[in-house]
Amino acid sequence: MTLNELMSSRSAELVALEQEMVRETATTPKELLYARGTLRLYHYLPQTDDIYRVPLMLVMSIVSKPYVFDLTHGQSLIEYLVQAGFDVYLIDWGTPRPEHSSVSIDDYVADWIPDCISQVQRHSGEREISLLGYCLGGILTLLYAALEPKGPVKNLPLLTTPINSEGMEMQRQLATGIDADRMIDMLGNVPTEVVQAGFQIQRPLQTTAGQLMLMNKSTDREFIKVHMRLVRWGDEALPIPGETFRQMHHDIFLENKIVRGEFKVRGRKMNLRDIRVPVLHVLAQHDHVVPYPAARDVIQLVGSRDKEEWVIPGGHVSVVTGLGAVTRTWPRLAAWLADRSV
Amino acid sequence: MSKEERPANLEPMQAWREWFLKNERDWSESLARMIKTDAVSKTLGKELNAMLYGQQALAKSMAGPMAMMNLPTRAEMTALSDRFGRLEDAVARIEAALVQMNSAAGKGAVQPPRTRKPARKTKKPARRDAE
Numbered sequence: 001m002t003l004n005e006l007m008s009s010r011s012a013e014l015v016a017l018e019q020e021m022v023r024e025t026a027t028t029p030k031e032l033l034y035a036r037g038t039l040r041l042y043h044y045l046p047q048t049d050d051i052y053r054v055p056l057m058l059v060m061s062i063v064s065k066p067y068v069f070d071l072t073h074g075q076s077l078i079e080y081l082v083q084a085g086f087d088v089y090l091i092d093w094g095t096p097r098p099e100h101s102s103v104s105i106d107d108y109v110a111d112w113i114p115d116c117i118s119q120v121q122r123h124s125g126e127r128e129i130s131l132l133g134y135c136l137g138g139i140l141t142l143l144y145a146a147l148e149p150k151g152p153v154k155n156l157p158l159l160t161t162p163i164n165s166e167g168m169e170m171q172r173q174l175a176t177g178i179d180a181d182r183m184i185d186m187l188g189n190v191p192t193e194v195v196q197a198g199f200q201i202q203r204p205l206q207t208t209a210g211q212l213m214l215m216n217k218s219t220d221r222e223f224i225k226v227h228m229r230l231v232r233w234g235d236e237a238l239p240i241p242g243e244t245f246r247q248m249h250h251d252i253f254l255e256n257k258i259v260r261g262e263f264k265v266r267g268r269k270m271n272l273r274d275i276r277v278p279v280l281h282v283l284a285q286h287d288h289v290v291p292y293p294a295a296r297d298v299i300q301l302v303g304s305r306d307k308e309e310w311v312i313p314g315g316h317v318s319v320v321t322g323l324g325a326v327t328r329t330w331p332r333l334a335a336w337l338a339d340r341s342v
Numbered sequence: 343m344s345k346e347e348r349p350a351n352l353e354p355m356q357a358w359r360e361w362f363l364k365n366e367r368d369w370s371e372s373l374a375r376m377i378k379t380d381a382v383s384k385t386l387g388k389e390l391n392a393m394l395y396g397q398q399a400l401a402k403s404m405a406g407p408m409a410m411m412n413l414p415t416r417a418e419m420t421a422l423s424d425r426f427g428r429l430e431d432a433v434a435r436i437e438a439a440l441v442q443m444n445s446a447a448g449k450g451a452v453q454p455p456r457t458r459k460p461a462r463k464t465k466k467p468a469r470r471d472a473e
Binding site for chain 1: 374386454460
């Protein structure tokens with residue numbers, strides 16, 4: 001075999017592996033319940049003879065695609081929860097287009113989340129709902145719960161949710177140098193490339209390390225697929241609507257308004273003390289995206305009596321994937337939710 | 343000797359890779375500390391602004407030549423992509439409406455009863471005092 005033939009056959013193998021990996025992603029059976037603009041609300045089909053009374057809606061970060069919740073069979077938080085008897089829904093925010101540059105955090109919190117909640121209420125026949133937020137999705141669910149403290153939220157499990165920008169030194173430092181207003185006025189939305197660069201700069205050598213690890217395990221087909229899955233998810237970062245980024249830049253990164261109780265939604269200041277429902281916050285010990293100092297205030301600030309914080313080993317995605325998630329975090333999460341979903 | 347049979351010590355690059363992987367987190371943290379300074383963030387901000395203005399100037403200057411060559415501009419391609427996006431949104435609304443119609447007609451996915459209870463926690467037996 002010539003070198004060219006060898007390289008062609010290897011590259012054909014990789015393409016076949018990639019196609020196999022894509023086919024195996026987000027396979028938990030679901031139906032599209034509601035669509036509005038780019039937003040999709042999915043309902044996952046029950047797989048048990050009975051289900052818990054209170055439905056659970058997962059709210060993803062706006063900068064990443066939600067299939068990380070349903071990576072593949074055996075590595076899917078959604079599959080796990082459905083098989084544990086939960087009635088699971090998912091908000092997929094979709095990819096914002098230039099026409100969505102005026103979308104702000106207020107729209108997510110005071111319009112789209114309540115709209116999806118009413119769809120879930122209508123579909124399930126239940127008024128109460130648990131909201132699970134991941135990362136920026138956790139910020140949105142926290143703000144919604146503060147906006148509607150007497151509303152339908154029954155439980156608020158959160159995964160790696162940052163609220164204190166003093167704990168996000170890198171993001172805060174970069175925010176001081178960026179002229180967000182000029183960028184948004186010129187571009188509309190913050191492009192995917194800028195979002196990806198923002199993630200990569202927080203751990204500059206991680207991509208190289210990933211490629212070297214791949215070379216070490218070049219004969220391990222399953223390892224390569226796992227690696228490709230996570231790289232693909234990381235590469236598919238989403239653009240941020242301009243006005244949303246403007247609020248994040250000014251109000252969250254620079255002025256730290258959430259912890260000070262000064263972040264406004266539809267003109268009203270949001271106070272996390274108004275949240276009284278059970279709150280669980282799962283954090284990762286070596287999370288370079290949401291360091292512990294950026295997230296620990298959640299449990300301290302909410303007004304709930306029933307509140308817990310777990311710090312698990314691993315990085316930012318270890319709460320939603322990996323052996324530790326499957327064997328330890330998810331069973332604990334399911335048990336916590338089960339007690340509060342009857 | 344196949345690759346799998348070759349002992350690890352005949353692959354010096356593997357040793358280098360493992361050394362890199364072992365130290366990557368510390369090196370990344372050191373680099374991140376260097377980046378987290380006013381000087382670097384201001385420089386990055388200036389570079390971003392320069393890139394934005396450069397992109398804008400290039401788009402303006404290329405508009406004429408691209409029209410002469412009958413080639414679409416980035417703005418035109420983006421507008422086309424937006425139209426596809428809106429079409430996808432419309433299809434999704436139709437799909438969701440069909441799901442809801444099916445559900446209303448009793449033909450949708452069966453919803454099990456909402457009667458599930460958490461597994462009972464087994465009580466740990468009381469410790470026997472030492473005899």
